[in-house]
Amino acid sequence: GESVGLHLPTLSVQEGDNSIINCAYSNSASDYFIWYKQESGKGPQFIIDIRSNMDKRQGQRVTVLLNKTVKHLSLQIAATQPGDSAVYFCAENIGGGSYIPTFGRGTSLIVHP
Amino acid sequence: DAGVIQSPRHEVTEMGQEVTLRCKPISGHNSLFWYRQTMMRGLELLIYFNNNVPIDDSGMPEDRFSAKMPNASFSTLKIQPSEPRDSAVYFCASSLPGRVRGYTFGSGTRLTVV
Numbered sequence: 001g002e003s004v005g006l007h008l009p010t011l012s013v014q015e016g017d018n019s020i021i022n023c024a025y026s027n028s029a030s031d032y033f034i035w036y037k038q039e040s041g042k043g044p045q046f047i048i049d050i051r052s053n054m055d056k057r058q059g060q061r062v063t064v065l066l067n068k069t070v071k072h073l074s075l076q077i078a079a080t081q082p083g084d085s086a087v088y089f090c091a092e093n094i095g096g097g098s099y100i101p102t103f104g105r106g107t108s109l110i111v112h113p
Numbered sequence: 114d115a116g117v118i119q120s121p122r123h124e125v126t127e128m129g130q131e132v133t134l135r136c137k138p139i140s141g142h143n144s145l146f147w148y149r150q151t152m153m154r155g156l157e158l159l160i161y162f163n164n165n166v167p168i169d170d171s172g173m174p175e176d177r178f179s180a181k182m183p184n185a186s187f188s189t190l191k192i193q194p195s196e197p198r199d200s201a202v203y204f205c206a207s208s209l210p211g212r213v214r215g216y217t218f219g220s221g222t223r224l225t226v227v
Contacts, residue, residue: 034214034216041220041221042220042221043117043204043206043218043219043220043221044156044204044218045218046214046216046217049214089156099144099208099210100146100158100161101216103155103156104155105155106155106156
Protein backbone atom coordinates (compact mmCIF):
# COMPACT_ATOMS: atom_id res chain seq x y z
CA GLY A 1 0.00 0.00 0.00
CA GLU A 2 0.98 3.61 0.37
CA SER A 3 4.10 3.89 2.49
CA VAL A 4 2.09 5.65 5.21
CA GLY A 5 1.37 2.17 6.58
CA LEU A 6 4.96 1.70 7.79
CA HIS A 7 4.50 4.08 10.70
CA LEU A 8 0.89 3.40 11.51
CA PRO A 9 -0.69 1.24 14.16
CA THR A 10 -1.30 -2.14 12.61
CA LEU A 11 -4.03 -4.66 13.25
CA SER A 12 -3.50 -8.17 11.92
CA VAL A 13 -6.42 -10.56 11.81
CA GLN A 14 -7.33 -13.86 10.25
CA GLU A 15 -9.90 -14.04 7.50
CA GLY A 16 -13.32 -14.53 9.01
CA ASP A 17 -12.50 -12.87 12.31
CA ASN A 18 -14.17 -9.68 13.43
CA SER A 19 -11.97 -6.56 13.43
CA ILE A 20 -12.21 -3.54 15.68
CA ILE A 21 -10.36 -0.38 14.77
CA ASN A 22 -10.25 2.38 17.35
CA CYS A 23 -9.91 6.12 17.10
CA ALA A 24 -9.69 8.88 19.68
CA TYR A 25 -10.80 12.36 18.76
CA SER A 26 -9.93 15.54 20.57
CA ASN A 27 -12.62 18.11 19.90
CA SER A 28 -15.78 17.84 21.99
CA ALA A 29 -17.47 20.23 19.53
CA SER A 30 -17.21 17.71 16.69
CA ASP A 31 -20.69 16.86 15.46
CA TYR A 32 -20.08 14.38 12.70
CA PHE A 33 -17.65 11.51 12.24
CA ILE A 34 -16.66 9.49 9.22
CA TRP A 35 -14.61 6.37 8.60
CA TYR A 36 -12.61 6.10 5.39
CA LYS A 37 -10.83 3.16 3.82
CA GLN A 38 -7.69 3.70 1.78
CA GLU A 39 -6.51 0.86 -0.42
CA SER A 40 -3.12 0.73 -2.04
CA GLY A 41 -2.80 3.27 -4.82
CA LYS A 42 -6.17 4.88 -4.17
CA GLY A 43 -7.58 7.82 -2.33
CA PRO A 44 -9.59 7.43 0.88
CA GLN A 45 -13.11 6.14 0.30
CA PHE A 46 -16.15 6.74 2.47
CA ILE A 47 -17.27 3.72 4.50
CA ILE A 48 -19.74 4.89 7.11
CA ASP A 49 -20.60 7.97 9.10
CA ILE A 50 -22.31 8.86 12.35
CA ARG A 51 -23.71 12.03 13.83
CA SER A 52 -22.96 13.07 17.37
CA ASN A 53 -26.57 12.53 18.46
CA MET A 54 -26.16 8.80 17.83
CA ASP A 55 -23.99 6.21 19.53
CA LYS A 56 -24.22 3.39 17.00
CA ARG A 57 -24.77 3.00 13.31
CA GLN A 58 -24.69 -0.14 11.22
CA GLY A 59 -23.91 -0.69 7.60
CA GLN A 60 -23.15 -3.75 5.56
CA ARG A 61 -20.66 -5.75 7.67
CA VAL A 62 -19.55 -2.55 9.40
CA THR A 63 -20.67 -0.89 12.59
CA VAL A 64 -19.50 2.40 14.01
CA LEU A 65 -19.72 3.10 17.72
CA LEU A 66 -19.39 6.55 19.23
CA ASN A 67 -18.64 7.24 22.87
CA LYS A 68 -18.77 10.97 23.38
CA THR A 69 -17.95 10.72 27.08
CA VAL A 70 -14.43 9.55 26.37
CA LYS A 71 -14.26 10.96 22.82
CA HIS A 72 -13.78 7.55 21.25
CA LEU A 73 -14.88 6.12 17.95
CA SER A 74 -14.60 2.54 16.74
CA LEU A 75 -15.17 0.70 13.49
CA GLN A 76 -16.18 -2.92 13.68
CA ILE A 77 -15.86 -5.09 10.59
CA ALA A 78 -17.64 -8.43 10.73
CA ALA A 79 -16.23 -11.53 9.04
CA THR A 80 -13.14 -9.71 7.82
CA GLN A 81 -12.04 -10.56 4.29
CA PRO A 82 -8.69 -10.15 2.52
CA GLY A 83 -10.26 -7.34 0.50
CA ASP A 84 -10.68 -5.40 3.74
CA SER A 85 -6.90 -5.01 4.01
CA ALA A 86 -6.27 -1.28 3.84
CA VAL A 87 -5.53 1.77 5.95
CA TYR A 88 -8.56 3.03 7.85
CA PHE A 89 -8.96 6.66 8.86
CA CYS A 90 -11.42 8.24 11.18
CA ALA A 91 -12.31 11.85 10.52
CA GLU A 92 -14.23 14.39 12.54
CA ASN A 93 -16.12 17.44 11.45
CA ILE A 94 -15.84 20.19 13.98
CA GLY A 95 -19.11 21.80 13.06
CA GLY A 96 -19.95 25.43 13.60
CA GLY A 97 -20.48 25.87 9.90
CA SER A 98 -17.32 24.03 8.92
CA TYR A 99 -17.74 21.11 6.55
CA ILE A 100 -14.16 19.99 6.32
CA PRO A 101 -13.22 16.72 7.99
CA THR A 102 -10.09 16.53 10.09
CA PHE A 103 -8.34 13.21 9.55
CA GLY A 104 -6.63 11.00 12.10
CA ARG A 105 -3.37 9.21 11.39
CA GLY A 106 -4.93 5.92 10.34
CA THR A 107 -4.68 2.24 11.22
CA SER A 108 -3.36 -0.41 8.88
CA LEU A 109 -5.53 -3.53 8.76
CA ILE A 110 -3.90 -6.70 7.47
CA VAL A 111 -6.13 -9.68 6.85
CA HIS A 112 -4.42 -13.04 6.54
CA PRO A 113 -6.13 -15.69 4.41
CA ASP B 114 -19.68 9.93 -13.11
CA ALA B 115 -15.96 9.21 -13.42
CA GLY B 116 -15.24 10.58 -9.99
CA VAL B 117 -12.47 13.01 -9.15
CA ILE B 118 -9.77 12.74 -11.80
CA GLN B 119 -6.16 13.58 -11.06
CA SER B 120 -3.18 13.68 -13.37
CA PRO B 121 -0.51 12.58 -13.62
CA ARG B 122 -0.68 9.46 -11.43
CA HIS B 123 3.06 9.51 -10.94
CA GLU B 124 5.58 12.30 -11.37
CA VAL B 125 9.32 12.10 -10.95
CA THR B 126 11.20 15.36 -11.26
CA GLU B 127 14.53 16.86 -10.38
CA MET B 128 14.98 19.29 -7.56
CA GLY B 129 14.42 22.84 -8.71
CA GLN B 130 11.97 21.96 -11.46
CA GLU B 131 8.41 23.20 -11.61
CA VAL B 132 5.71 20.62 -10.99
CA THR B 133 2.04 21.02 -11.88
CA LEU B 134 -0.61 18.65 -10.57
CA ARG B 135 -4.08 18.66 -12.05
CA CYS B 136 -7.54 17.87 -10.78
CA LYS B 137 -10.99 17.63 -12.31
CA PRO B 138 -13.69 17.54 -9.61
CA ILE B 139 -16.99 15.72 -9.85
CA SER B 140 -19.42 17.69 -11.95
CA GLY B 141 -21.68 19.78 -9.73
CA HIS B 142 -19.35 19.71 -6.74
CA ASN B 143 -18.65 23.29 -5.80
CA SER B 144 -15.96 22.66 -3.19
CA LEU B 145 -12.48 21.41 -4.04
CA PHE B 146 -9.70 20.44 -1.68
CA TRP B 147 -6.00 19.69 -2.08
CA TYR B 148 -4.33 17.34 0.41
CA ARG B 149 -0.82 16.03 0.88
CA GLN B 150 -0.15 12.63 2.42
CA THR B 151 3.20 11.62 3.92
CA MET B 152 4.40 9.05 6.42
CA MET B 153 5.35 11.70 8.93
CA ARG B 154 2.34 14.02 8.76
CA GLY B 155 -0.49 11.85 7.50
CA LEU B 156 -3.18 13.56 5.45
CA GLU B 157 -2.83 17.34 5.52
CA LEU B 158 -5.25 19.85 4.01
CA LEU B 159 -3.30 22.33 1.89
CA ILE B 160 -6.01 24.57 0.44
CA TYR B 161 -9.66 24.52 -0.47
CA PHE B 162 -11.93 26.38 -2.86
CA ASN B 163 -15.64 27.15 -2.83
CA ASN B 164 -17.13 28.15 -6.18
CA ASN B 165 -13.63 28.52 -7.63
CA VAL B 166 -12.56 30.97 -4.92
CA PRO B 167 -9.72 30.04 -2.54
CA ILE B 168 -11.14 30.08 0.99
CA ASP B 169 -8.33 28.86 3.20
CA ASP B 170 -4.74 28.34 2.11
CA SER B 171 -3.26 28.23 5.59
CA GLY B 172 -2.12 24.65 5.00
CA MET B 173 0.08 25.56 2.06
CA PRO B 174 3.59 24.91 3.34
CA GLU B 175 5.34 27.89 1.78
CA ASP B 176 5.37 30.28 -1.12
CA ARG B 177 6.72 27.64 -3.45
CA PHE B 178 3.23 26.15 -3.46
CA SER B 179 0.37 27.76 -5.33
CA ALA B 180 -3.08 26.59 -6.40
CA LYS B 181 -5.60 27.88 -8.88
CA MET B 182 -9.10 27.03 -9.93
CA PRO B 183 -9.83 28.89 -13.16
CA ASN B 184 -13.22 27.23 -13.59
CA ALA B 185 -15.57 24.79 -11.91
CA SER B 186 -14.09 21.77 -13.64
CA PHE B 187 -10.36 22.25 -13.23
CA SER B 188 -7.76 23.02 -10.59
CA THR B 189 -3.98 22.97 -10.45
CA LEU B 190 -1.45 22.73 -7.66
CA LYS B 191 1.95 24.03 -8.61
CA ILE B 192 5.27 23.68 -6.84
CA GLN B 193 8.07 25.94 -8.02
CA PRO B 194 10.86 25.19 -7.36
CA SER B 195 10.36 21.65 -6.15
CA GLU B 196 12.46 20.14 -3.36
CA PRO B 197 13.00 16.52 -2.24
CA ARG B 198 10.93 17.14 0.91
CA ASP B 199 7.92 17.80 -1.33
CA SER B 200 7.87 14.11 -2.22
CA ALA B 201 4.46 12.83 -1.17
CA VAL B 202 1.12 11.71 -2.52
CA TYR B 203 -1.10 14.66 -3.37
CA PHE B 204 -4.85 14.15 -3.33
CA CYS B 205 -7.64 16.26 -4.66
CA ALA B 206 -11.15 15.90 -3.22
CA SER B 207 -14.45 17.52 -4.09
CA SER B 208 -17.83 17.85 -2.44
CA LEU B 209 -21.05 19.79 -2.49
CA PRO B 210 -20.88 22.78 -0.14
CA GLY B 211 -22.02 21.85 3.34
CA ARG B 212 -21.98 18.15 2.54
CA VAL B 213 -19.14 16.35 4.25
CA ARG B 214 -20.77 13.03 3.48
CA GLY B 215 -20.26 13.45 -0.23
CA TYR B 216 -16.54 14.13 0.11
CA THR B 217 -14.86 12.20 -2.72
CA PHE B 218 -11.14 11.78 -3.24
CA GLY B 219 -9.23 11.25 -6.44
CA SER B 220 -6.64 8.52 -6.78
CA GLY B 221 -3.78 10.88 -6.07
CA THR B 222 -0.53 11.91 -7.69
CA ARG B 223 2.62 10.33 -6.30
CA LEU B 224 5.34 12.96 -6.55
CA THR B 225 9.00 12.09 -6.22
CA VAL B 226 11.55 14.88 -6.28
CA VAL B 227 15.13 13.67 -6.68
